[in-house]
Amino acid sequence: MLECPNVVLVIVGLPDALAYPATHFASHISTVADASINSLNRVSPSLNRKRSRTIGQWLRENSGILFVLPAIILFLVFGLYTVIYSFVLSFFRWNGFGKFSLIPFVCNAPTCQPAGLDNFAQFLYKEPTLSRFFWQAMQHNIIMAVVVTAGTILLALPLAVALNRAVRGRALYRTALMLPMVTAGIAVYYVWSFIYEPDGLLNGVLQTIGLGFLQAKQGWLGQPDRALISLMIVMIWGAVPLATILYLAGLQTIEKDLYEAAVMDGASAWQQLARITWPLLLPVTVIIVITSINSVLQGYEMVYLMTYGGPAGHTEVVGLQIFKYGFGDQRQLGVASAMSWALFILVFLIALVNLRLFRPQTEG
Amino acid sequence: MASKLSGRIVTALAYILLTAYALLSIYPFLWMVSSAFKSNQEVLGSQSLIPSEIHFEVLINTWNQLDFFKYFINSLIIVVIAVVVIILIYSMAGFGFSKTNFVGKNVLFMAFLGLLFVPGVTVLVPLVQLLRALGLIGRDATQTATYAGLILPIINGAGPLSIFLFRNYFNTLPHDLYDAARVDGASIWRIYLRIFLPLATPIIATIGILNFIGIWNGFIWPSIVLNNPDWYTLPLKLKDLDLQIVIQWNVRMAGSLIMVIPVIIVFLLLQRYYISGLTAGAVRG
Numbered sequence: 001m002l003e004c005p006n007v008v009l010v011i012v013g014l015p016d017a018l019a020y021p022a023t024h025f026a027s028h029i030s031t032v033a034d035a036s037i038n039s040l041n042r043v044s045p046s047l048n049r050k051r052s053r054t055i056g057q058w059l060r061e062n063s064g065i066l067f068v069l070p071a072i073i074l075f076l077v078f079g080l081y082t083v084i085y086s087f088v089l090s091f092f093r094w095n096g097f098g099k100f101s102l103i104p105f106v107c108n109a110p111t112c113q114p115a116g117l118d119n120f121a122q123f124l125y126k127e128p129t130l131s132r133f134f135w136q137a138m139q140h141n142i143i144m145a146v147v148v149t150a151g152t153i154l155l156a157l158p159l160a161v162a163l164n165r166a167v168r169g170r171a172l173y174r175t176a177l178m179l180p181m182v183t184a185g186i187a188v189y190y191v192w193s194f195i196y197e198p199d200g201l202l203n204g205v206l207q208t209i210g211l212g213f214l215q216a217k218q219g220w221l222g223q224p225d226r227a228l229i230s231l232m233i234v235m236i237w238g239a240v241p242l243a244t245i246l247y248l249a250g251l252q253t254i255e256k257d258l259y260e261a262a263v264m265d266g267a268s269a270w271q272q273l274a275r276i277t278w279p280l281l282l283p284v285t286v287i288i289v290i291t292s293i294n295s296v297l298q299g300y301e302m303v304y305l306m307t308y309g310g311p312a313g314h315t316e317v318v319g320l321q322i323f324k325y326g327f328g329d330q331r332q333l334g335v336a337s338a339m340s341w342a343l344f345i346l347v348f349l350i351a352l353v354n355l356r357l358f359r360p361q362t363e364g
Numbered sequence: 365m366a367s368k369l370s371g372r373i374v375t376a377l378a379y380i381l382l383t384a385y386a387l388l389s390i391y392p393f394l395w396m397v398s399s400a401f402k403s404n405q406e407v408l409g410s411q412s413l414i415p416s417e418i419h420f421e422v423l424i425n426t427w428n429q430l431d432f433f434k435y436f437i438n439s440l441i442i443v444v445i446a447v448v449v450i451i452l453i454y455s456m457a458g459f460g461f462s463k464t465n466f467v468g469k470n471v472l473f474m475a476f477l478g479l480l481f482v483p484g485v486t487v488l489v490p491l492v493q494l495l496r497a498l499g500l501i502g503r504d505a506t507q508t509a510t511y512a513g514l515i516l517p518i519i520n521g522a523g524p525l526s527i528f529l530f531r532n533y534f535n536t537l538p539h540d541l542y543d544a545a546r547v548d549g550a551s552i553w554r555i556y557l558r559i560f561l562p563l564a565t566p567i568i569a570t571i572g573i574l575n576f577i578g579i580w581n582g583f584i585w586p587s588i589v590l591n592n593p594d595w596y597t598l599p600l601k602l603k604d605l606d607l608q609i610v611i612q613w614n615v616r617m618a619g620s621l622i623m624v625i626p627v628i629i630v631f632l633l634l635q636r637y638y639i640s641g642l643t644a645g646a647v648r649g
Binding site: 075179192305 | 385386396487556619631
């Protein structure tokens with residue numbers, strides 16, 4: 001089945017095998033055939049359908065889909081099905097006991113009941129506790145998205161410019177800069193957790209350099225006024241490497257002549273940055289902004305491992321809330337699904353707005 | 365003369381910035397290494413990077429007593445299977461989307477891309493239900509989850525980005541390569557396997573490392589699926605250290621070091637390909 005196109009070619013080319021490389025000739029024939037079939041298709045598709053030959057032809061033209069088939073099968077089962085399941089579930093009230101199933105559809109009372117739009121109403125405004133936690137988490141998410149994205153860009157761009165300038169030792173610096181990206185996960189969260197301990201590294205260093213008044217006595221992750229900023233520092237630390245590498249690649253595509261011409265015209269270093277570097281790097285910035293916002297809004301693993309939303313909900317994020325409603329002590333799977341769709345819509349809209357806003361410049 | 369001088373100052377500033385940030389960027393890692401060789405008392409008491417007395421036994425005890433080898437192998441099996449399958453099926457898909465034509469190609473591609481925006485947490489509950497229905501997951505703590513139940517959703521989760529990067533990379537390779545091989549009578553499978561796949565080494569390295577890191581460090585999904593401690597991956601085992609009453613920071617750091625080392629080795633070996641593939645996929649795309 002997989003080798004079908006090749007077999008057809010060989011058979012067609014066989015008579016001429018001695019005089020001419022078989023496959024060469026065959027593919028020539030087949031391209032001519034392709035072309036004529038294509039033009040016929042455009043003129044009168046109904047005429048063509050009667051020819052049985054065209055089915056084989058059609059299969060051959062579309063055989064590229066076989067490359068995508070394994071991905072499609074996984075996508076249908078573990079992607080599309082689960083997305084639809086979660087969408088449907090967001091209109092039901094279900095505590096996880098008993099059964100909720102799509103194919104065949106099962107939702108048995110009393111553990112599962114249709115809820116209409118009530119799940120959405122619950123966490124958006126109706127239920128005081130639910131909605132307070134949701135909006136608090138959403139607020140944290142938005143603060144994180146803005147601060148982490150801005151912080152990442154503000155650090156990564158100068159670093160990339162510096163790397164581009166530093167010819168000697170560039171490889172070494174680049175390796176050092178990329179390390180946070182490689183060593184993500186629980187191992188690194190443990191190191192940071194220690195740094196943030198009451199008797200940890202950060203408080204110790206602050207004491208040593210005479211900034212003891214800045215110390216967090218109950219630990220950086222333990223104090224309501226410090227926990228969120230502490231998490232954002234780790235996020236920025238982890239996001240700067242990729243952004244720097246992307247900016248560096250972008251910088252290397254900018255022609256040196258532009259800067260030389262600008263210098264001739266008497267442009268200052270600042271003007272060069274504002275008029276040449278920044279506008280030409282805008283497409284890279286758009287990619288960084290989108291991926292950064294996306295990962296901040298979707299991510300919750302770091303929060304889960306470092307604070308679990310504490311102290312007293314001061315680092316709660318929407319992803320973690322959804323997780324808690326889905327797998328915590330008091331399961332409300334319908335609410336969890338509804339909330340995750342609200343998050344999806346937000347992520348999607350922000351990405352669309354970003355692309356729309358920056359499209360004219362990126363094309364120019 | 366003045367501009368030459370200011371140029372030097374800018375270069376000097378560049379090196380100062382780079383050195384300062386490079387230190388910031390590797391310091392937590394250096395601290396992890398040094399703490400793994402300290403006594404717990406010294407970890408808490410001293411800010412020095414160099415241990416006053418080197419305790420090799422912390423690392424050795426962590427490896428032996430906590431049976432880290434077992435969890436190391438558990439992690440390795442899962443990562444290797446997942447990464448190999450990811451590279452195989454998504455390089456095929458990327459090639460299909462880039463170099464071949466079929467009905468509904470663009471719609472399918474957009475569907476895959478759309479999945480990038482679906483938060484991972486959205487599908488956690490449905491996935492668990494689905495895997496139970498398919499018998500790919502243990503119903504309670506006495507049953508073990510199967511590798512398929514753990515790995516297949518991981519592979520699918522890596523799909524959208526991998527397909528996107530592979531397709532963009534194949535797009536940068538000239539279509540003439542494809543046409544020429546076609547004229548020479550090569551089948552599309554042969555073209556993929558013999559011409560395009562070998563040319564895709566940088567992007568294979570990129571996607572390989574990206575997923576190696578992600579799956580190796582992955583915590584939430586294995587913690588949901590794996591209910592038998594014998595199947596735990598390294599991150600889950602590391603998290604288990606939290607159950608001790610007094611936190612042994614040096615043991616934690618030794619465990620963290622064991623977890624981080626393989627990733628760093630893979631990264632250092634493939635770094636050059638990694639960077640070029642990453643930027644080709646994202647910037648030129």
